Amino acid sequence: MSALVPPLLIQVALTFFILFAMGNGRLQASKTKEVRAALKEGTTPSYGRSADLLSDNLKNQFEIPVLFYAAIAVAIAADTASSLVVILAWVFALSRVVHAGIHVTVNNVRQRFLTFLFGAVVLLVLWIVLGIDLLSQ
Secondary structure: OOOOHHHHHHHHHHHHHHHHHHHHHHHHHOOOHHHHHHHHHOOOOOOOHHHHHHHHHHHHOOOOHHHHHHHHHHHHHOOOOOHHHHHHHHHHHHHHHHHHHHHHOOOOHHHHHHHHHHHHHHHHHHHHHHHHHHHOO
């Protein structure tokens, strides 16, 4: 098994966790008159702060993490997982967990942005290292 599989599974698990938490929040909110009325009218309801934040975060899980999935797939397919690539994959996956935690709880925009930026830079470095590894094979 590639050493890249555990951080990959962390990111996948995070996505499913957010998905099911959002679904649960929406299901609970759909029991209210306001949400049922909005759904019946065909307008987009607010499911409440928590469910709405989870929904926004779920969208985030299909933005920059797509580049992570691609990097992991390329690294595994090319059988080139240097120690640095593995460390960077772990750091990125953990940064996404922290980012999601901030987003769906306190939603401090500054903390969330800094965590996002950190993860994005880590992912960029991962791609650079992976590119160098691939080109030197």
